[in-house]
Amino acid sequence: MGEDYNTSVTVIKNNLIVALPAEMTDSCIHNIEKTIIEKAYQKNIQGVLLNFSMVTVMDTYTYQAFENITRVFSLMGIQTIWVGLNPGVVFGLIDLDVAINTRIKMAINLEIGLTLLN
Template structure:
């Protein structure tokens, strides 16, 4: 057992040197081009990991250091923020396992570990790396979903912004492809915000709309009717001929709705 204790103590006492070796070996093995700060961050994490690992081997118990879990989550967070793929992180794990295996084999020979003891050390470090990999996956998936939801909300807000132009007039520019998600966003979020402004006129600008279908045309009429029931005067501007044809084809009667070719003309009508 003393050989395993010597092995464990050596790992704990030389964690910094061994960690730098692991990081550099993985970088060279995979021909990675990563910034120096990222190498230093990985090295520091492995310093803590090997410090814990040496202690765990001596006490014959298995535990994953919290620093490794936090490092794994941070890796995932940086990858999501930069728009990178999870595969760019995952591909490093096999090389890391190989480097640790070679390192432990070398030290096992130096300290006279048995085959069983060497296998245990390698198995334990691989189990810890498995936890790190799982935490990275979970964090990446969770953060990606949140990032996508936030991005979608930003796009929805940009697709129907409220633009105050006069004290009692706002312009509602509709931008891009009008689909059920954007219509729902307007109904659930935009109309309540318009109501809070106590405006008398809403100019709905269609000049930025790429395309609509019959169903969306019906929904847009519902939005207009909702605003009118709130006592707001709805004015339409910027309808192109192709959009007009879609609206007419949908059977919507807009003869009683004030419509103008441009937002400028619509504004002049309410001054």
């Protein structure tokens, strides 16, 4: 098991900032999920920012996987905000007719995402 996913995870003031890579395989998402949930638990995290600004491809499975991660965090009492989805990715998701959970908080950039957390 190598570190085959280039994801950066940063902790700033009890907030976890996760920069996601351009393309993610199923196992990659699984790895990311495991890592960030474990980290959030250990470091007493209050809010998570998932940064999608580098993501270029997103399918139904990826969307659902991240929706599930958001649900897991909400069970742990942690607020999750999706940040920086590209217009192209959004277009694709709408074209795929993905059932979008309107309760998830989204922000256009990290700055706005951070103010939403506080």
